[in-house]
Amino acid sequence: MVSSVVVSIGDVPVSLTTTDASLVALIERRFGRFLVTSARPAFHFDITVVAAGVLDADADLRVTATTDRWSLQRGDFSVQLDTSARRGWIRQTLNPYSIDSILRIVHTLILSTEGGFLLHASSAIRNGRAFLFTGPSGAGKTTLVGLAPGDVTVLTDEISYIRRTDRGYVAFGTPFAGDREESGEAVSAPVASLFRLEQTPENLQERLGAASAVRALMRNILFFTLDPALSTRLLDAACDFAAVVPAFRLGFTPDARVWKTIA
Amino acid sequence: MSDLFIARGERLAARKVAGEMVILSADDSSLFVLNAVGASIWEAADGGTPLETIVDDIICRQYEIDRDTALRDTIEFVKALEAQGVMRTSNGAMVEGGDASSSGEEVR
Numbered sequence: 001m002v003s004s005v006v007v008s009i010g011d012v013p014v015s016l017t018t019t020d021a022s023l024v025a026l027i028e029r030r031f032g033r034f035l036v037t038s039a040r041p042a043f044h045f046d047i048t049v050v051a052a053g054v055l056d057a058d059a060d061l062r063v064t065a066t067t068d069r070w071s072l073q074r075g076d077f078s079v080q081l082d083t084s085a086r087r088g089w090i091r092q093t094l095n096p097y098s099i100d101s102i103l104r105i106v107h108t109l110i111l112s113t114e115g116g117f118l119l120h121a122s123s124a125i126r127n128g129r130a131f132l133f134t135g136p137s138g139a140g141k142t143t144l145v146g147l148a149p150g151d152v153t154v155l156t157d158e159i160s161y162i163r164r165t166d167r168g169y170v171a172f173g174t175p176f177a178g179d180r181e182e183s184g185e186a187v188s189a190p191v192a193s194l195f196r197l198e199q200t201p202e203n204l205q206e207r208l209g210a211a212s213a214v215r216a217l218m219r220n221i222l223f224f225t226l227d228p229a230l231s232t233r234l235l236d237a238a239c240d241f242a243a244v245v246p247a248f249r250l251g252f253t254p255d256a257r258v259w260k261t262i263a
Numbered sequence: 264m265s266d267l268f269i270a271r272g273e274r275l276a277a278r279k280v281a282g283e284m285v286i287l288s289a290d291d292s293s294l295f296v297l298n299a300v301g302a303s304i305w306e307a308a309d310g311g312t313p314l315e316t317i318v319d320d321i322i323c324r325q326y327e328i329d330r331d332t333a334l335r336d337t338i339e340f341v342k343a344l345e346a347q348g349v350m351r352t353s354n355g356a357m358v359e360g361g362d363a364s365s366s367g368e369e370v371r
Contacts, residue, residue, distance in 0.1 A: 211283040211296065218287060218294050231289040232276040239278045239285070 007103065008036040010161045010172040011188070012110060014103065015041035020049040026096040031175050033186045043081070043106065047090040047099070055093065061101075063225040065109055072105055072224075074098075081106070104159065104176060105224050112223070112230060115164035115237050120220040121194075122178075123155040123171045124148055126263055129192035130171035132160050133250070134220045139197040140254065142178050147256045156184035159222065162191065162241070169245055193246045195262075200251030203258050213247035214238050269317070269341050270310030270351045277305070286349060295349055300326065304337060308350060310357035314338065 003024045004017040013036055016027060028035065057075040064071045070088075072079040077098040081088035088106075092098040108118050121134035122141040133144050142157040155161075155171055158178030163170050169191040173184035196208060196216040208216070217238040223230070252258040271277070274289040284302035286295040297305055303325065307317045314337060322333045344350035351357065 210281040211285065214278075214280050214285050215294065215296060218285070223292070226289045226292050228274050228276065228289045231274075231287045231292075235276040235278050235285065235287045239280055242280065 005031075006036050006039055006041055007031045007034050007175075008039050008186070009034055009103065009107060009174055010111070010116075010163055012043075012107065013039035013041045014106070015044045016047055016099065017044065018047040018049065020047070020094065022094055023047065023049055023099075026094075027099060030096045030100065031183075033173075033183050034175050042110075043086045043088065045079075045081075045088040045090050045102075047092060049094050050091050052093050055091065061224060063105060065225055065230070070106075070109060072102060074101065077102060100176065104222065107161065108222050108224060111161075111163065112233050112237070115233075115240060116162050116169075117217075117234070117237050117241075118174075118176075118222040119160045119162060119217065120158070120222065121160040122157045123160040123184075125153040125155060125171075125187065125189040126151060128189055130155065130189040131192055131262055132162075132171060132194045133197050134160075134194065134216055135197035136219070140199055140252065141197060143254050144197065144252065144258065147254065147259065149256065149259055152259070153185050153187060155187070157182065164237075164240070169241060191245050193248060194241075195248050195250035198249065198251050199254065201253065202251070203253060203261070204249070204251040205261055206249045208247040208249055210239075210242045210247075212249075213242035213245075216247065217242060266354055267314040267338065267341075268310060268312070268353050268356050269304070269308040269314055270353070270357045271305060271308050272344075272349045272351055275349065279306075288348065290348070293347070295344075295347065301340065304340065305350075308341075310351075310353075313356075314341070314352075 002019050006013045006015050059075045061074045068084045070081040077092040079090050111117050121132045122145040123132045124145050133141050145154045145157050155173040159174050159176035161172040161174045170188050171191050172188040173186050175183040275286050277286045282299045284297040284305050303321050307321055318334050318337050341350050345352050
């Protein structure tokens with residue numbers, strides 16, 4: 001029996017159709033908060049589940065993107081996407097991780113055309129505004145949102161979703177989880193500020209200059225392929241963001257007092 | 264006398280941010296940040312202006328530094344950037360390779 005589910009991340013609904021009931025169950029479990037029924041999908045994917053061994057299991061990720069065709073290949077999946085038809089075909093083994101990776105890559109490519117990006121950052125909403133916390137692994141992204149008080153809504157502990165809209169930059173929740181293996185909430189809010197995390201003996205907050213903010217962004221924006229046109233768009237996206245969103249260095253000791261200064 | 268000419272590298276994206284030049288390589292996603300002096304040299308590296316002229320007109324005019332030191336430091340700087348694929352040098356004039364946007368656009 002053919003089943004379709006629609007996963008909407010960043011207000012971009014993506015329809016996933018397959019005959020494999022086990023895969024549908026995996027998708028529903030992993031993306032539960034992001035499943036929608038009424039939205040008109042922006043992209044359609046047909047998924048065929050293949051046995052391990054059909055694909056080259058050792059293959060590293062390879063992404064090629066031209067104007068009208070994207071191709072994603074990895075040991076556990078193979079994807080072709082016709083961007084003008086907004087239709088794609090996925091061959092993958094039965095596991096919950098392939099579609100997670102495929103959606104990250106697809107959204108990265110979608111966002112790169114409109115000045116947005118996925119960022120290695122946790123993010124959360126407080127008082128109707130979104131705060132982003134970026135840094136390398138171990139900087140405290142997951143720890144910080146784990147310490148958030150009850151009035152804070154966690155958008156993600158791992159991968160933040162940033163869109164540029166008519167009303168400025170907006171952060172959306174994502175199901176892309178880090179160490180906590182916990183999906184964010186499917187809500188959004190205008191971005192108030194960006195914090196570059198580091199662990200320090202005392203809590204501190206210092207304004208970062210635009211160049212430092214761009215550096216922090218460029219080190220943490222996700223991209224899976226790079227050509228001169230895409231690198232220009234990415235750098236533009238980071239610079240445009242840094243020009244309007246205030247950025248801070250946030251040093252913190254891992255306890256909840258750090259949230260006193262984030263509001 | 265030096266007849267060195269310099270040009271910006273290829274397959275790079277560059278934007279000027281608060282006086283610094285942020286450069287991203289499309290080949291290996293390396294990120295380079297040039298300070299204000301470096302940004303001035305980068306912007307002047309059109310492949311057709313001799314390095315000595317760049318040093319005279321931009322470095323010596325903007326910064327308090329003697330010409331010999333400025334020239335020596337600038338050559339060392341551009342050679343280091345050349346080793347990273349960010350700059351090209353030649354003993355003759357080069358046709359400008361990058362597109363117009365590669366000279367960077369100011370962001371404040």
